[in-house]
Amino acid sequence: MYSTTRPSDRLAALGVCYYPEHWPQEQWRELAEQMGKLGIDLVRIGEFAWSRIEPSPGSFQWDWLDRAIETLHSADLSVIMCTPTACPPRWLTQQIPEILPTSIDGQQRTFGSRRHYRFSCERYRAEASRISFKVIDRYRGHPAVVGWQLDNEYGCHSTTRSYSPEDLVQFQNWLAAKYGSCDALNQQWGTVFWSQEYTAFQDVELPNQTVTEANPAHWLDFYRFASDQEREFTRQQPVILRTGEESDSGDRNHKSIEAEPTQERLRPWITHNFMGNFTEFDHFAVGEDLDLATWDSYPLGFLDQSWFPNDEKLRYRRIGHPDWAAFHHDLYRAVGGVRFGVMEQQPGPVNWAESNALPLAGAPSFWAMEAVAHGAELVSFFRFQQYPRAQEQMHAALRLPNGQPAPAWDQAKRFRQALDQLPEEQVKQAPVALLFDYPSCWTSEIQAHAPSCWHLEWAFHFYSAVLQLGLDIDIVSATSALVGY
Helix, strand or coil: CCCCCCCCCCCEEEEEEEHHHHHHHHHHHHHHHHHHCCCCCCCEEECHHHHHHHCCCEEECHHHHHHHHHHHHCCEEEEECCCCCCCCCHHHHHHHHHCCCCCCCEEEEECCCCCCCCCHHHHHHHHHHHHHHHHHHHHHHCCCEEEECCCCCCCCCCCCCCHHHHHHHHHHHHHHHHCHHHHHHHHHCCCCCHHCCCCCCCHHHCHHCCCCCCCEEEEEEHHHHHHHHHHHHHHHHHHHHCCCCCCCCCCCCCHHHHHCCCCCCCCCEEEEEEEECCCCCCHHHHHHCCCCCCEEEHHHHHHHHHCCCCCHHHHCCEEEEEHHHHHHHHHHHHHCCCCCEEECEEEEECCCCHHHCCCCCCHHHHHHHHHHCCCCEEEECCCEEECCCCCCCCCCCCCCCCCCCCCHHHHHHHHHHHHHHHHCCCCCCCEEECCCCCCHHHHHHHCCCCCCCCHHHHHHHHHHHHHCCCCCEEECCCCCCCCCC
């Protein structure tokens, strides 16, 4: 039985990301049995499955997903169920084209990949609540479902900030609510400079198409607005999850997926999988609506995309910078209010970096144990079996496309064995606190004082320096209590 205070009764749980819709149903039982043999506890499913759940407007196909969950449950595997809002289906973007985000250069982005929606789009918020309610209402009582992931990787692919006409109207309304009067806005922004003064909030435009740099306060408020839109979008789904055990929806759970009346059910926990090297929204604010924070750890992929000089990238090319994952573990432990985990652990080469290195032998299990050492309650490898088609066909997994074990298979097994031997431990407060602040990241992006003078990068340098002094360190927010540091 899973408790309300941690996802597993072990020190940490071993998880995996799995996409049953990618494989023939006759293979599902064998796949689930292999997961059980590996010692997997948790299986994440469903985050990209909207088009299979609702292939046409209002027509829901539950049979395949019911069977997938039952197959996992029969193999004694627990499920992290996802709301599928990260990938609205084609029929929805055709029906409501204003869902699609607009890039900083004013071009509407198109269907054909993922994360093709705007957080401030009111019609999409309604659709996201509708599909989330359907999924939650159907599986909330299932005994296999112990956790919920909201959406997937908020803001990935530069989608936190959109520049459409509706975004402009929403931004103007946000400014009116914040300042109350244009006089107050003019005073705070210093618009007397360059004759930028406004007489109505409807006169304020988006900051992306000015002749030269826009007022930095204009940019900062737009970044704050975009972050707030993301948080408001996030808040919808936990409200659905935390309302009664049943709803008045016509799509009632059928008998095979209801919790047994005599079984004591504890509320499943709620999370979202954040990313590394990503600061476009305030993660601390979003974390307030979660039970624990999880993040997607790709030490080699993000090393390739990071600020490190080429000699360091070469030195750590196959193992990752020694402090990079540690920094993010501690950051997301703070975002989750002490509770955190890794939802996607890199198992081998990725497909999305400029140069995709093969990890050193033993690296995946090392990365997983490092997460546990920082207090992670679960480590989930991405993913169970490599899919030989589409955008991520070159992304490694625990199993090859033909079902044979990939190099990371033994690494996951080694991690499982190590978990079983660990004593129960508690996360303790470190002697040093490092203040990390997302608005400071935005200001350093808007008007940097020097090349590479980015708040995230400099916070990392301070973090690394403290570790080199042999001290433990916690990351805290601007609202954290500092007693004991």
